[in-house]
Amino acid sequence: MAKAKSAFVCTECGAEYSKWQGQCSSCREWNTLSEVRLAPARPGAAAASTTGRSGYAGIVSREVVDLAAVDLSEVPRFSSTFGEFDRVLGGGLVPGSAVLLGGNPGAGKSTLLLQTACKLAQQKKALYVTGEESLSQVAMRAHRLQLPTQGLKMLAETSVETILAVAERERPEVLIIDSIQTMHLDDIASAPGGVAQVRESAAALTRFAKHSNTVLLLVGHVTKDGSLAGPKVLEHMIDASLLLEGGADSRFRTLRGQKNRFGAVNELGVFAMLEHGLKEVKNPSAIFLSRSEELSSGSLVMVVWEGTRPILVEVQALVDDSALGNPRRVAVGLDPNRLAMLLAVLHRHGGLFTGDQDVFLNVVGGVKVLETSADLAVLLAVVSSLQNRPLPRELVVFGEVGLSGEIRPVPSGQERIVEAAKHGFTRAIVPRGNAPKSSPPGMQVIAVDKLAEALEAL
Structure with a gap:
């Protein structure tokens, strides 16, 4: 049996080291290295990588092409049903993309994604996976917000393997994970929310999104200093990182992009928190x-x-x-x-x-x-x-x-x-x-x- 290997990852910048040290040499922060157990290589993985069958459909190419011959057609997008959400995303959701939505507790992350999922389910296949709430709690919120609930597939699960098996069977066009900090893989020997679990769970879900051309929406927690919890490498895996800001005592929420491979990162979306959920503000200056x-x-x-x-x-x-x-x-x-x-x-x-x-x-x-x-x-x-x-x-x-x-x-x-x-x-x-x-x-x-x-x- 192969010996389990481990690495030490900085939670601030994502730098990796072979052994623990007090200070990260890249970002100069102290006591930020956490141990990550590396899963042993699967048999046939090397052969798959040499033949191009690595699971990243559309990214790994077996042929070398000239840059001038690359098709410049517009990346296909579809609306999230929120104009302000589409603005921050760069024009809409891109199939095969992974989007991370972070925010303080009570900012409205789950509310925004539940509203988006219920509306998208009327025209596309959507799967909402909740790891923090029961199905009855989500249903009560949808009823309170007066959302259309027909067509939205729900799953209360925290095992990534089970989620991937269900998603492989259902083949949704939009997959929502609430939240990534509650997900876990069985072959990773650490608690959910740790550096290893968050990193490997996000990697597995992102591989599925790229392979199946599914839009992946992840909910991320925020630490006391306002940054996304978990290893910084999580932001390198995904295509877009959005932050929903606004205190519990404020009616308004601002959605700002921190990273976006399909649009500008300085876009700002404004929402108002009302009795029936978030409503987009067309004229923020007013x-x-x-x-x-x-x-x-x-x-x-x-x-x-x-x-x-x-x-x-x-x-x-x-x-x-x-x-x-x-x-x-x-x-x-x-x-x-x-x-x-x-x-x-x-x-x-x-x-x-x-x-x-x-x-x-x-x-x-x-x-x-x-x-x-x-x-x-x-x-x-x-x-x-x-x-x-x-x-x-x-x-x-x-x-x-x-x-x-x-x-x-x-x-x-x-x-x-x-x-x-x-x-x-x-x-x-x-x-x-x-x-x-x-x-x-x-x-x-x-x-x-x-x-x-x-x-x-x-």
């Missing part, structure tokens, strides 16, 4: 612009670019005298390190000192702004709060701020201005490089080169 009727200092609207569309969001700043020796810098929805850098630029090139002030920033609606086009809006909101002078409600701002105080242009500036004009804004402070040749009707565009010019324009 919900993020529900401002107070009374003018207040420190409030300003900016235009951020998410994937293929602009979104208007409100940023709020509060600057107050600090009672501490080290003033606080708190940013919710923005990078705190970038906030500290922008405050230094404001002092050097704007002449406004905030070294003895607490500075708090918040992006309304729970949106996380990852691009630098929010720099100018953040600084102007801080100035408004520092001087206790409200800004005009019809003003919108965007632009990147450099360390020398210059205002740099950002991508898709014309589209941002047009989107702001659609929502009734009449004044815009933008980088000179984004100034349009002809402004939209009713819109006054103020182009600036330096931070001092932007402060004068206020």
